[in-house]
Amino acid sequence: MTNVNLIRIYREQAGLPQADLGQAVGVTRQTIAAWEKGDREPSVVQLTQLAQALGVAVELLIPTAHDTSAPDDRGLMFRADEPQALTPQLKAALSRKADDYTFVEHLAGEVPTLPEMRPLEGYDAHVVEVVAREIRDWLGMGEGCPLGDAVALLEAKGLKVILHPLPEEISGFSGYTETSGASIFINASHPTERKFFTGLHELAHLIFHRQEYRRPNEKATRLDPREKVANHFAGAVLLPEEVIRRELYGYRNRWLPEPLLADMKRRYGVSMRTVLYRAAQAGLISQKQKGQQIGQLNKKYGADKEGIELPPIQHLTRLERIVFLALLKEEITISRAAEILGKPLPEVRESLNDWLEEMAD
Known part of the structure; x- marks a missing residue:
């Protein structure tokens, strides 16, 4: 028997309307609704198609195969900026993906990776900049080089990076165990530059806040020092201070033209908003100007959009x-x-x- 509640839960977590899920499976919206109400049941083939469309293992849609009601203390330890979004069902799905990844790592004889811990209490901009430079070296990138595909670089160091459908407002999660290493989960539907930023944001939490993964998560706020650390770190790895100064020194204390922001987005794989944040952190523009320019972008494109899109990630994972x-x-x-x-x-x-x-x- 299929757990009809889980079909609905995983569909909503993937941000899929019933009609879109029906199209992926080859049935109508009404059929999806009937399955979710328990009025009808999908066939075995349709159940497999549902699992593929939802990005979960088939077994997770069958209630007796995986009990998601109780956490498994032996499994992946998670940290989430939005703990309420990491439901037992989503945690089970992500844990299963990480377990499968670990299984094939073992077959390939590859060693899982955990980055070195650098516990940080509060927010220290200098420490974040120093560690960001060290991480660029660890990733094999010179100080002035564009990072390129940040996801591919993280994978090359043995980190498990998994793209998974998540609610639009959620960028990603991370988790680890001492034996299976670190897993970074990124929203598969987000723009390329946001995927890069999220991967590095979660890497920051694994470096600076790994002691928190064993504790119950508390909801992070915009002013949370841990979020300031993770966001600053991601921006600093993508755009080191020497790069932002070299690129924008001629524009210090001046309005940064949108074509310039768009050009840096293309070359460095960052959002235009990240360029503005880094310019303010380097003291090239004021915090007031940063806010004004971001407000202008928000008004023109919306809070989550920009004028240009980077090509999708296409490398073999x-x-x-x-x-x-x-x-x-x-x-x-x-x-x-x-x-x-x-x-x-x-x-x-x-x-x-x-x-x-x-x-x-």
């Missing part, structure tokens, strides 16, 4: 690579690979063939 290696060694089946990647079988086969052709070239 670390998870895809090690899943494909496991497939070639016949350590997992193609259906298990599709389940781990959360993709339909034909798409997995096509991606595998493309990867093999690329490797052959």
Whole structure:
């Protein structure tokens, strides 16, 4: 028996209207509504399609297969800026993804990674800037180089970065265990530059606030020093102080033209708002001007939009690579690979063939 409540819960967490979920599964909105009310049940095939569309394992839609009512103290320890959004069902789904990732890591002989802890009480801008420079070195990037694909760089260091459908207002979460390393979950529907920022924001929490992952989360506010630390760190890794000074010194104490902000967005993979924040942190513009320019962007584009969009992330993820290696060694089946990647079988086969052709070239 399918747990009809879980279909609704996971659909809402993914931010999918009933009509959009129905289109993904090949049924009408009314059918989705009937499933959620318990008036009808999906077939086994439809249940698999539902799980793929919702980005969760099939077993999580079957109530006897996974009890999400009680937390598992042995599992992933989470931290969330919005703890109420990390429901037991979502926690179960994310934990399952991290467990699957750890499973294929073990098959590939790859060692999970945890960044070095640098516990920080309160907010210290100098410490954040210093650690951000150290992390750029750790990621293999020079001081003046654009970071590029931050997600790919984090993956290259052995961090598990997982794109997952989340409510629009949630950017991401992070969790870890001492044995399986760190997992960073990023909202799959967010713009590219926001994904980069979120990955580094969550890395900051893993570095500065890891002692908090064992405690019950408290809701973070905009003025929370932990959020100031994480946001400052993400901006500093993407745009080091020497870069922002070099790029904008000629505009100090002047209005920063939008075409200039857009050009820096393209080259450094950051939002125009992050450029403004970094300019203010470097003392090149005033806090008042930063607020005025962000207000102008909000008025023109809305609070979460900007005039240009960066290309989507298109690299082969670390998870895809090690899943494909496991497939070639016949350590997992193609259906298990599709389940781990959360993709339909034909798409997995096509991606595998493309990867093999690329490797052959």
